[in-house]
Amino acid sequence: MTNEPPKTNGADPLSFAYWVPNVSGGLVVSKIPQRTDWNLAYNVKLAQIAEASGFDYALSQIRFIGSYGAEYQHESTTFSTALLASTTRLKVIAAILPGPWHPHVIAKLGATADQLFEGRWAINVVSGWFAGEFEALGLPWLAHDERYKRSREFIEVVKGIWTEDNFNYEGEFYKAKDFTLKPKPVQRPHPEIFQGGNSRAAQENAGAVSDWYFMNGNTPDGHRKQIQNVQAIAASHGRHVKFAVNSFVIARETEEEAQAVLASIIDQADPEAVNAFGGAVKEAGQASPEGQGMWANSGFKDLVQYNDGFKTNLIGTPRQIAERIVALKDIGVDLVLCAFLHFQEEVAFFGERVLPLVREFEEARSRARAA
Numbered sequence: 346m347t348n349e350p351p352k353t354n355g356a357d358p359l360s361f362a363y364w365v366p367n368v369s370g371g372l373v374v375s376k377i378p379q380r381t382d383w384n385l386a387y388n389v390k391l392a393q394i395a396e397a398s399g400f401d402y403a404l405s406q407i408r409f410i411g412s413y414g415a416e417y418q419h420e421s422t423t424f425s426t427a428l429l430a431s432t433t434r435l436k437v438i439a440a441i442l443p444g445p446w447h448p449h450v451i452a453k454l455g456a457t458a459d460q461l462f463e464g465r466w467a468i469n470v471v472s473g474w475f476a477g478e479f480e481a482l483g484l485p486w487l488a489h490d491e492r493y494k495r496s497r498e499f500i501e502v503v504k505g506i507w508t509e510d511n512f513n514y515e516g517e518f519y520k521a522k523d524f525t526l527k528p529k530p531v532q533r534p535h536p537e538i539f540q541g542g543n544s545r546a547a548q549e550n551a552g553a554v555s556d557w558y559f560m561n562g563n564t565p566d567g568h569r570k571q572i573q574n575v576q577a578i579a580a581s582h583g584r585h586v587k588f589a590v591n592s593f594v595i596a597r598e599t600e601e602e603a604q605a606v607l608a609s610i611i612d613q614a615d616p617e618a619v620n621a622f623g624g625a626v627k628e629a630g631q632a633s634p635e636g637q638g639m640w641a642n643s644g645f646k647d648l649v650q651y652n653d654g655f656k657t658n659l660i661g662t663p664r665q666i667a668e669r670i671v672a673l674k675d676i677g678v679d680l681v682l683c684a685f686l687h688f689q690e691e692v693a694f695f696g697e698r699v700l701p702l703v704r705e706f707e708e709a710r711s712r713a714r715a716a
């Protein structure tokens with residue numbers, strides 16, 4: 346099973362992922378009633394609905410302790426394997442936090458999961474924004490760019506172990522000596538490595554070592570700038586990187602209905618939790634040497650969806666959303682990551698009403714290109 350680099354611009358169909366609600370409170374920091382649940386039974390059914398609806402990936406989250414509306418959290422790797430066991434086609438991306446986990450353990454665990462579930466395992470290496478989490482674990486909280494240096498080494502070690510025999514590594518954070526992993530993962534050259542984080546350090550890591558660069562929600566211009574920058578960094582390393590964007594999707598029959606849902610999510614936001622989250626994430630992009638990165642320019646309303654998902658503006662009718670999705674493809678996006686208010690029914694609605702339009706618009710563009 347081979348993971349191919351992207352073909353020529355826009356020739357591949359867009360891929361779709363959904364956020365696994367493996368933490369409580371859904372994907373918005375709001376008291377609005379949600380039918381989404383973080384338990385296993387809900388998530389197994391959701392994964393089955395998602396793969397039947399045309400979703401390619403599920404992305405789990407990692408939080409070691411409660412934070413801002415996610416009082417309960419299931420661990421990402423264990424939860425991901427449970428979803429793989431209940432599906433046949435969906436790839437599951439497990440969020441991995443260097444620090445608590447060592448790359449050798451994740452390489453071994455991932456190889457087993459990839460063997461057990463026919464090459465459907467992937468990881469999203471995150472670099473941390475929550476100082477309180479590291480404090481609770483008794484681990485040092487490194488400065489922003491040091492965390493990314495550790496993540497770069499983490500990815501190099503995982504890849505080395507997945508692809509080489511007698512692997513050796515001498516880094517500042519990690520070492521390996523004559524390490525041969527058997528069996529190796531099914532996927533070649535290795536399971537896909539996603540990386541979340543938008544700062545300069547995150548972009549440099551993506552260009553140098555990641556297969557995928559995961560962006561928070563943003564405007565088309567904000568996404569375009571990041572894509573161009575990471576593409577240039579990747580080219581300087583002789584590599585290709587694929588691009589994924591986060592979005593909170595509110596698809597309704599009319600634009601008014603969709604905007605009303607957004608307004609009630611914001612009206613019922615939990616100001617204490619949103620403001621506390623806003624304070625904690627100052628440890629992320631704003632703490633980087635150039636003050637750029639995730640959440641550096643996020644206001645109260647943006648922070649209600651904790652990955653800036655409203656900014657991508659996939660809020661409206663199925664047609665409006667499909668048009669904005671193909672516009673994202675036009676600027677180089679390969680995958681759209683979706684969060685929803687009521688996941689099961691909205692994933693199904695997205696599959697029925699939005700995806701067919703996306704495919705129709707993609708076809709029209711291919712025909713226009715070929716003409």
Ligand SMILES: Cc1cc2nc3c(=O)[nH]c(=O)nc-3n(C[C@H](O)[C@H](O)[C@H](O)COP(=O)(O)O)c2cc1C
Nearest residue numbers: 406407440471472473541542543544629630638639
């Ligand atoms: C799509 C996506 C998913 C993420 N998932 C997690 C997660 O599950 N746990 C976590 O601690 N951080 C997660 N992050 C956050 C980061 O990976 C990142 O390390 C942090 O926010 C700092 O980003 P910055 O350097 O751009 O400011 C995610 C980020 C993105 C874009």
